Amino acid sequence: MDTLTALRLANPKLSRFSPMSRIIAFDDFDDGFCGYTHLVGNYEHTLDAMLPGYAQHTHPQLSNLANWESGTHGAFDGNYALKIQTRPHRGAQNVALKRLTFREPGPIRLEFYFTFKPEANELRLSETDVRSVGFLYDLQTGYEEGGTRVMPHVRFLNALDGKHVQKWQTKSRTTAFRPLGTEGKTVTHYHLAPTDWEDLKNGEQKLCYNEIPTKVNWHYVRYDFDLRTMRAMSLQCNDRHWDMSGVDPIVIPAMRNLWCMLNICFFAEADSDKRAFFYLDSVCLSGEFA
Amino acid sequence: MMRQCVTAVVSRNELWSGKAASEPYECGWAGEAIVWLRCLGAVKGKPGAAKVRVQISPDGMRWVDEGTKFRFPAKEGAIVHARLTNFGNFLRVVADMPKGASAKVLLTLTLKE
Numbered sequence: 001m002d003t004l005t006a007l008r009l010a011n012p013k014l015s016r017f018s019p020m021s022r023i024i025a026f027d028d029f030d031d032g033f034c035g036y037t038h039l040v041g042n043y044e045h046t047l048d049a050m051l052p053g054y055a056q057h058t059h060p061q062l063s064n065l066a067n068w069e070s071g072t073h074g075a076f077d078g079n080y081a082l083k084i085q086t087r088p089h090r091g092a093q094n095v096a097l098k099r100l101t102f103r104e105p106g107p108i109r110l111e112f113y114f115t116f117k118p119e120a121n122e123l124r125l126s127e128t129d130v131r132s133v134g135f136l137y138d139l140q141t142g143y144e145e146g147g148t149r150v151m152p153h154v155r156f157l158n159a160l161d162g163k164h165v166q167k168w169q170t171k172s173r174t175t176a177f178r179p180l181g182t183e184g185k186t187v188t189h190y191h192l193a194p195t196d197w198e199d200l201k202n203g204e205q206k207l208c209y210n211e212i213p214t215k216v217n218w219h220y221v222r223y224d225f226d227l228r229t230m231r232a233m234s235l236q237c238n239d240r241h242w243d244m245s246g247v248d249p250i251v252i253p254a255m256r257n258l259w260c261m262l263n264i265c266f267f268a269e270a271d272s273d274k275r276a277f278f279y280l281d282s283v284c285l286s287g288e289f290a
Numbered sequence: 291m292m293r294q295c296v297t298a299v300v301s302r303n304e305l306w307s308g309k310a311a312s313e314p315y316e317c318g319w320a321g322e323a324i325v326w327l328r329c330l331g332a333v334k335g336k337p338g339a340a341k342v343r344v345q346i347s348p349d350g351m352r353w354v355d356e357g358t359k360f361r362f363p364a365k366e367g368a369i370v371h372a373r374l375t376n377f378g379n380f381l382r383v384v385a386d387m388p389k390g391a392s393a394k395v396l397l398t399l400t401l402k403e
Binding site for chain 2: 032033038040047048050055058059061062063064066067068080083085087119120121275
């Protein structure tokens with residue numbers, strides 16, 4: 001074992017991650033929001049111009065997973081997790097993100113520990129009330145590279161129309177761009193529209209859900225992506241692994257303001273008229289560069 | 291450690307009418323909060339007659355009045371605020387808007403350890 005690996009394995013906070021050689025960001029939400037904020041939609045002159053899909057977003061929260069009948073659940077470690085909470089209606093979404101740029105186009109690895117539940121306002125399992133939880137990168141090449149904006153999307157489709165689906169999906173298309181306002185500087189599109197999700201091959205996965213809506217278990221995700229080829233490499237969730245090399249991300253023309261953008265977004269969707277809660281204990285973003 | 295301080299926009303450009311309520315916000319990590327309610331316009335009727343109340347909750351689902359009340363900011367650009375401590379883990383703001391009254395709001399929490 002090399003020294004770097006040994007040092008990381010000896011650090012209890014990092015030992016449960018398998019980062020590439022450079023840690024770009026290690027965000028443990030016991031330390032605060034760590035740069036995660038909510039995705040506010042684009043607008044010009046008036047907030048009324050914001051698309052409804054974005055207007056519904058609210059600020060993430062620091063949660064200790066407090067329950068009405070059992071008290072505080074706590075996070076994977078420490079007390080707090082980042083909570084992304086939807087509004088209480090079917091199809092509602094919310095998105096939290098961290099906005100970075102990259103300094104070298106190469107392989108990056110996103111790892112995080114997560115769980116999800118609906119608001120526990122019924123005395124039943126409620127396993128089909130959360131539609132999905134997922135993540136995406138919002139990326140753009142450096143301006144010398146010809147210019148594409150690339151948005152790989154991944155979600156765990158937990159339930160749809162009341163059916164407990166439990167499978168991973170990806171997306172390679174977004175909606176048409178719409179100009180906003182009158183200055184010709186701002187456009188918008190709705191990449192989290194419910195359309196165009198595609199099943200990941202062999203993407204079914206039975207995640208531990210536990211037996212009442214106030215008990216959670218934490219899950220691990222690892223997602224490898226290459227910023228040079230702008231293609232996904234692999235996905236892991238708990239004990240299951242997928243080759244993602246054949247999965248196309250959303251690719252759209254570059255925008256003039258977004259060079260080298262590296263945004264990490266997490267989102268939740270409700271499948272019933274209950275709030276969906278997507279909890280992140282910690283997130284580690286690492287890369288392979290000198 | 292430096293104290294954490296976070297600004298959370300809880301309701302943005304929402305049209306409040308009837309029995310309006312902000313989404314529950316979990317913030318037990320904070321020892322103090324300032325609630326800011328700003329009128330963004332689209333004023334109809336007489337929203338200024340509405341009493342705005344701060345509510346707290348043991349679980350984010352069952353709500354009781356915290357005791358703080360203020361008048362709804364009835365003109366575009368008007369802003370009201372209230373300082374809070376000892377609010378537990380969950381906060382929200384409710385308003386009983388008079389019949390026919392509505393306005394767009396921006397509800398912001400300034401939270402500090």
